[in-house]
């Protein structure tokens with residue numbers, strides 16, 4: 083449904099006198115199958131939005147090619163526009179209009195007749211549980227309601243593919259869970275959903291397949307469980323008092339280690355063997371122990387091993 | 397056909413939002429009326445003319461051109477608000493005509509300007525202004541072209557600079573010399589030769605002269621067709637340029 087090869091984009095920016103080139107996206111290859119919920123996971127500034135804006139025909143790639151829903155991005159952007167929906171990271175509603183007005187207008191911009199636009203709007207308002215607020219101005223909506231309107235605007239014309247740029251950022255846990263249901267419903271209606279996020283649990287729970295992006299490049303792709311399986315071994319998390327992190331790191335320098343404010347994480351072959359050794363090493367160094375926990379690798383651990391950084395910190 | 401349909405969609409939307417804002421309408425009507433009432437007592441002696449009617453023949457066209465220029469030039473601010481809200485990006489992912497995104501907005505500006513102009517003309521009639529209806533309609537055409545050009549220009553610049561902080565000083569820098577060198581508020585008849593020479597290079601001074609000729613009833617004056625032609629060409633160029641900015645990438 084989406085296939086990209088070597089997609090690239092750089093921006094020129096000026097900092098005072100100095101001109102700098104930011105390579106926002108440096109050669110992205112993606113294959114998204116029909117009916118998939120595909121996740122794009124990466125920290126701030128990774129290039130997720132830039133990639134999406136290229137695929138949505140909003141900015142022109144510097145290089146590379148892409149086919150979206152059977153239309154070529156470079157040769158026929160008009161056809162791409164007809165077949166996709168795009169929901170921007172920053173939202174897209176006008177404070178002075180109502181959700182109903184916005185939806186009818188958006189449908190009509192896609193060439194839908196007035197009567198059909200009205201009917202489709204009523205249907206979408208119902209599906210997104212917005213009917214109650216539909217005739218109130220958008221400025222009166224809560225963050226979650228507003229985000230639902232944004233997404234409704236992106237799918238009002240029943241596209242084959244919809245791009246959702248961070249649909250759940252800033253929502254409370256309940257609204258997020260609600261949004262996940264909406265996304266699954268879109269997929270059930272036959273849409274291919276391309277979603278960006280920097281929430282690990284979201285990528286894990288919602289997406290069929292993910293690509294992890296860092297610094298303009300894709301560093302890993304696969305289903306969440308495939309990616310986690312790639313990291314052999316276990317993760318041991320050792321809870322510590324904030325003052326004793328460096329002492330602990332010193333004592334455990336034989337292991338692959340990652341330090342945090344109140345804990346360290348160790349990547350080990352076999353947790354059952356490693357834990358007694360870890361305890362002994364800490365004891366010998368007189369480091370007081372807050373707690374110890376053994377678990378299977380998470381997506382964050384995948385990110386850490388691929389990039390050398392943790393997604394939580396960046 | 398698609399262009400027409402898309403343009404009317406954008407126009408309707410923009411007009412609806414405008415009408416919903418009563419403050420704007422109040423300001424839009426109140427301001428020119430104040431000009432008319434407070435300037436009126438100064439006019440006859442200042443312009444050294446014999447009657448009120450004659451004074452208004454000179455002053456009213458200038459006032460209307462002024463409104464057309466400024467009304468247009470400051471439309472860009474609204475567009476920047478729309479950019480920020482994501483409304484423009486939302487339009488640009490649809491197959492809507494990019495020319496329509498501009499024309500729908502600019503036509504809204506033209507229509508609201510003409511509405512203002514009608515109100516002012518009617519008021520001036522109370523002050524003994526007399527003008528033939530045919531000439532008046534041509535004068536409105538001139539005003540429409542001016543405001544089409546300045547609003548398109550303003551939208552285009554807004555799309556390039558993308559921030560109010562950059563747009564405001566830019567618009568003031570453009571507007572000031574245009575205003576001073578066009579003889580809009582007072583005709584340049586008594587100005588020294590060098591000043592008139594500069595004014596000849598200001599397209600708006602041709603527009604003002606043409607509009608004044610129409611209000612005088614001097615349909616045959618070359619100022620009329622020259623002014624209309626210059627404004628039509630500039631409006632066309634401004635529209636084409638601004639529409640291209642709408643189809644280029646905007647953040």
Ligand SMILES: Nc1ncnc2c1ncn2[C@@H]1O[C@H](COP(=O)(O)OP(=O)(O)OP(=O)(O)O)[C@@H](O)[C@H]1O
Nearest residue numbers: 093095104106125126127128129130131132133647
């Ligand atoms: N119009 C632009 N001009 C200059 N630099 C830009 C522009 N757009 C993006 N960038 C830069 O490109 C890089 C990638 O940005 P992008 O918005 O794609 O990141 P992102 O992965 O979406 O991040 P976030 O999670 O914060 O949304 C960043 O360094 C950003 O500063």
Ligand SMILES: [Mg+2]
Nearest residue numbers: 130131171247
């Ligand atoms: Mg982003």
